[in-house]
Amino acid sequence: MSDAIKSQVRAFIVENFLFGDDSTPLGDEQSLIESDMVDSTGILELVSFLEERFGVAMADADIVPANLDSIARIAAFVARKSEPVSG
Amino acid sequence: MCGIAGYAGTLPRDEAAMLLRRMSGAIAHRGPDAQGVHVGNGAGLGHRRLSVIDLSADGAQPMQSADGSVCIAYNGEVFNYIELRGILEARGRRFRTASDTEVVLQLYEEYGPEFVTHLNGDLALAIWDERRKRMILARDRMGVRPLFYTWHRGAFYFASEVKSLLQVPGIEAEIDPFALDQIFTLWAPIAPRTAFKGIFELPPAHVMIVEDGEARSRPYWALSFPEQDHGDVRPQSEIAEELRALLDDATRIRLRADVEVGSFLSGGLDSSIVSALAARMAPNGLRTFSVTFDDTEFDESAYQQTMVQALGTKHHAIACGPEDIAGIFPAVVWHMERPVLRTAPAPLYQLSGLVREQGMKVVLSGEGADEIFAGYDLFKEARIRRFCGRQPSSQIRPHLFRKIYPYLSSLQQQTPEYLAAFFGTGVDAPNDPLFSHRPRFRATAGAKMFFSRDLREALAGYDAAEELASAMPETFGRWHPLHQAQYIETHFLLPGYILSSQGDRMAMAHGIETRFPFLDHRLVEFAARIPPNLKLKGLREKHILRAATADLLPPAISERPKQPYRAPDxxxxxxxxxxxxxxxxxxxxxxxxxxxxxxxxxxxxxxxxxxxxxxxxxxxxxxxxxxxxxxxxxxxxxxxxxxxxxxx
Incomplete structure (x- = not known):
C-alpha cells in the first residue's frame, strides 16, 4: 500500500514541481521545502492532489510539514488517513 | 533627456562620423527632437536630443566650450543648474546660452572631474577634454540614467543603451551566464555586469576617466547609514518638518522645464504626495497619468479617482487589458535589454506611450519613497522573521505573515507551521548581511531549476547571493537591520531593476523623461539618518512620510495600506x-x-x-x-x- 502511494506521490511531484526533470535523485525522506520544490501555492496543489487521488479529507490541522514535507511523510499520512476507523 | 554615444580611440574621421550617427540612431527613441555628432582628435561624441530646457538650437549637443577644447554630450537634467550658473557667474564666467548643458560644461572647466559633486540631478554624461586627451564619464548618484561601455580592438565605446554599442562592427551580443544567474536569483545583474557578456555599465555615483588607453572609475558619492544609536535624535515633529521642506524643494526644482511637466498617479501614497505637491506649484493646473487594470486584483483606479477629484487635475488613464502585455512584451524586452522575471515593466511602457500621445515629454514619479522611507513589505517581513526567530516554537507569531501579505491568497490559506517554514529561511543567522532578503532570493532562485544542463555546468559553484553579500560596505554590519535591508534595496535593486527596467527604459522608449523628487540626494541622505522606528513604526510603513504630508492627501489615501505595484504574469x-x-x-x-x-x-x-x-x-x-x-x-x-x- 505504502509503496504504491509513494510511487503515485513521486510521479505527481516529478511532473508538477520538477516539470518532468527526474535527472536529480529524489529521496523518500528529502524535504520538499528545503529542496525548494514547493512554495505556498505548491502546498495547495499537493493538498488538492491528495484529496482527489486518495479521497482523504484534509483538515487545516493536517496541512503541516510533519505530514507533507517528504514523500515518506505524505505516504504515511495518506495511509493513516485511509485506515478504517476502528471502535 | 536624451541619448548619448561615443568612443575614445583612433578611428578614421569619415568612418567615425558615420559610426556615431549609427550609434545615436539606434537610440533615436531617447531623443527624437534633434541629433548631432562631434569628431575630435582621438574621440567622438554622438547625441540624440529631447528638448526640455532651452528649446532653441543654442541647446544643441554635442556642445563645445568657447575655445573648442572641451566637448560634452549629456543625457538628463541638472535641477540646480540655475543656482550653479549663479555661482559660476559670480566667479566671472559668462554664458552664451540659457541651457543647463552649458552650465555643466563650464562647471567641468572650473572644477575638473570633481564637478560632479556639485550636481543635483539625474544624468549620464561624457566630456571629451581635447587638451588633456581624456574622456570623462559620469552617472547620477541614484542611477536614474544609464551608461554602458566596452572595449573593442583597442578603442573604448560607450552609450546610453547597449543596442547602440551593437552598431560597432565586431561587437556582438552574447548572454552572460552569470548575469542570467543573478537575474534568476536577485532580479538584476550586479553592476558593472550586464546581461551582455563583455559589456558593462558604469555604476551609479561613479565617475570614469579614460586616458592613455586605460579606464579608471571611482565613486564620488555613497549611500550610508548611521551606526546604531547615532541617527537623528530630534522629536518626530521637527524631523517631519524638515522632511517636508526638503520634499517641497526637491519637487520645486524638478518642475523646472521649458515644457509642461505632468505626474504619474498610481493611487498609492507616494505618487499621490508628489502629484499633490506639484499641483500646488503648477499655476496652470497639473496633468496626471495612470494605468488601470481590467483585473481587479491589480487595479487601483478607485484610489486614482479619489486623488484626481481631490486635486482637480486633468487626468488621463490607459487600460491594461488581458492581452496587452503579451502584445507589447517583445518591444519591452528590446528596450529593457535583459531578461526579467516579471511583466510589471510592460504596463509602464503603455503608460509612457499615453504621456507621449498627449504631447508631453516630462513627468514626475513617486518612485524611491519605498526605498528611503521603508515602504516595502519585505522590510516588515524581515522584522517579523526576527520576531519569530526569537521563539521558533510559537504557533501565534507566524500569523503575522498573513497580515502583511493580504493580497497573496495562497499565503492566507497556510497553517502557522507552513508559514514558519516558508519564511524560516535564514532566521537562525540574524547577522547574515542578506538576512532580510534570503526568503525572496531563495524563492526566486527556484526558477533556476529550468536552466539547461550546459548552463548549470557553466555556473557550477557560483552563488549570486554570496557575490552580492560580499559587496556590502565595511560599515554595513554596524547599521540597524532595517537600514541594512534599505541599503540592499536602494543601492542594488533600485538602480538595477526599478529605475532601469521599470523606469528609464520604459519611459525613454517613448521619449519621456521621468523625474523623481524622492531621489533628490539631499532627501536620501536626510532619510538615512531618520531613526528606523520612525520609518517602520511597528508594522506601519513610511510612518514619518505620512506624518509630514498628512495635510496634502485625503485620509482614504494617506491611511491606505501598501499595495505593491504588480501586473498579471x-x-x-x-x-x-x-x-x-x-x-x-x-x-x-x-x-x-x-x-x-x-x-x-x-x-x-x-x-x-x-x-x-x-x-x-x-x-x-x-x-x-x-x-x-x-x-x-x-x-x-x-x-x-x-x-x-x-x-x-
Whole structure:
C-alpha cells in the first residue's frame, strides 16, 4: 500500500514541481521545502492532489510539514488517513 | 533627456562620423527632437536630443566650450543648474546660452572631474577634454540614467543603451551566464555586469576617466547609514518638518522645464504626495497619468479617482487589458535589454506611450519613497522573521505573515507551521548581511531549476547571493537591520531593476523623461539618518512620510495600506496574442538557445496554458524563459531587424 502511494506521490511531484526533470535523485525522506520544490501555492496543489487521488479529507490541522514535507511523510499520512476507523 | 554615444580611440574621421550617427540612431527613441555628432582628435561624441530646457538650437549637443577644447554630450537634467550658473557667474564666467548643458560644461572647466559633486540631478554624461586627451564619464548618484561601455580592438565605446554599442562592427551580443544567474536569483545583474557578456555599465555615483588607453572609475558619492544609536535624535515633529521642506524643494526644482511637466498617479501614497505637491506649484493646473487594470486584483483606479477629484487635475488613464502585455512584451524586452522575471515593466511602457500621445515629454514619479522611507513589505517581513526567530516554537507569531501579505491568497490559506517554514529561511543567522532578503532570493532562485544542463555546468559553484553579500560596505554590519535591508534595496535593486527596467527604459522608449523628487540626494541622505522606528513604526510603513504630508492627501489615501505595484504574469500570455510564445518556447527554439531544459519548459508552458501555474516560482520562471528567449531573438544577431530599423 505504502509503496504504491509513494510511487503515485513521486510521479505527481516529478511532473508538477520538477516539470518532468527526474535527472536529480529524489529521496523518500528529502524535504520538499528545503529542496525548494514547493512554495505556498505548491502546498495547495499537493493538498488538492491528495484529496482527489486518495479521497482523504484534509483538515487545516493536517496541512503541516510533519505530514507533507517528504514523500515518506505524505505516504504515511495518506495511509493513516485511509485506515478504517476502528471502535 | 536624451541619448548619448561615443568612443575614445583612433578611428578614421569619415568612418567615425558615420559610426556615431549609427550609434545615436539606434537610440533615436531617447531623443527624437534633434541629433548631432562631434569628431575630435582621438574621440567622438554622438547625441540624440529631447528638448526640455532651452528649446532653441543654442541647446544643441554635442556642445563645445568657447575655445573648442572641451566637448560634452549629456543625457538628463541638472535641477540646480540655475543656482550653479549663479555661482559660476559670480566667479566671472559668462554664458552664451540659457541651457543647463552649458552650465555643466563650464562647471567641468572650473572644477575638473570633481564637478560632479556639485550636481543635483539625474544624468549620464561624457566630456571629451581635447587638451588633456581624456574622456570623462559620469552617472547620477541614484542611477536614474544609464551608461554602458566596452572595449573593442583597442578603442573604448560607450552609450546610453547597449543596442547602440551593437552598431560597432565586431561587437556582438552574447548572454552572460552569470548575469542570467543573478537575474534568476536577485532580479538584476550586479553592476558593472550586464546581461551582455563583455559589456558593462558604469555604476551609479561613479565617475570614469579614460586616458592613455586605460579606464579608471571611482565613486564620488555613497549611500550610508548611521551606526546604531547615532541617527537623528530630534522629536518626530521637527524631523517631519524638515522632511517636508526638503520634499517641497526637491519637487520645486524638478518642475523646472521649458515644457509642461505632468505626474504619474498610481493611487498609492507616494505618487499621490508628489502629484499633490506639484499641483500646488503648477499655476496652470497639473496633468496626471495612470494605468488601470481590467483585473481587479491589480487595479487601483478607485484610489486614482479619489486623488484626481481631490486635486482637480486633468487626468488621463490607459487600460491594461488581458492581452496587452503579451502584445507589447517583445518591444519591452528590446528596450529593457535583459531578461526579467516579471511583466510589471510592460504596463509602464503603455503608460509612457499615453504621456507621449498627449504631447508631453516630462513627468514626475513617486518612485524611491519605498526605498528611503521603508515602504516595502519585505522590510516588515524581515522584522517579523526576527520576531519569530526569537521563539521558533510559537504557533501565534507566524500569523503575522498573513497580515502583511493580504493580497497573496495562497499565503492566507497556510497553517502557522507552513508559514514558519516558508519564511524560516535564514532566521537562525540574524547577522547574515542578506538576512532580510534570503526568503525572496531563495524563492526566486527556484526558477533556476529550468536552466539547461550546459548552463548549470557553466555556473557550477557560483552563488549570486554570496557575490552580492560580499559587496556590502565595511560599515554595513554596524547599521540597524532595517537600514541594512534599505541599503540592499536602494543601492542594488533600485538602480538595477526599478529605475532601469521599470523606469528609464520604459519611459525613454517613448521619449519621456521621468523625474523623481524622492531621489533628490539631499532627501536620501536626510532619510538615512531618520531613526528606523520612525520609518517602520511597528508594522506601519513610511510612518514619518505620512506624518509630514498628512495635510496634502485625503485620509482614504494617506491611511491606505501598501499595495505593491504588480501586473498579471503568465496569465497575460494565455490568449491568441500570446501565441508567439509557442514558437519561442518550442523544443527546437529552447534547445537552439541552450539556456533552458526544453522538456521542462514545455511542461511549464502547458501548465500555464491550463491556468494552473499560479505560484510565484512558476510565474517567475515562465516570464524569465519567455524574456530570455526574446532577448536572444532580438539581440543575438548583431544587427537585428529592429536595430536596423532604428539605425536607419
Amino acid at each position: 503568465s496569465a497575460s500570455f494565455r490568449g491568441p496574442v500570446g501565441d508567439y510564445v509557442d514558437e519561442i518556447m518550442s523544443a527546437e527554439a529552447v534547445s537552439a538557445n541552450g539556456l533552458f531544459n526544453p522538456q521542462a519548459a514545455a511542461k511549464l508552458l502547458e501548465k500555464c496554458r491550463r491556468d494552473v501555474a499560479t505560484g510565484f516560482r512558476d510565474n517567475a520562471a515562465f516570464v524569465g524563459i519567455v524574456s530570455a528567449q526574446l532577448w536572444s531573438r532580438e539581440f543575438s544577431n548583431t544587427v537585428s531587424s529592429r536595430s536596423r530599423e532604428a539605425a536607419i
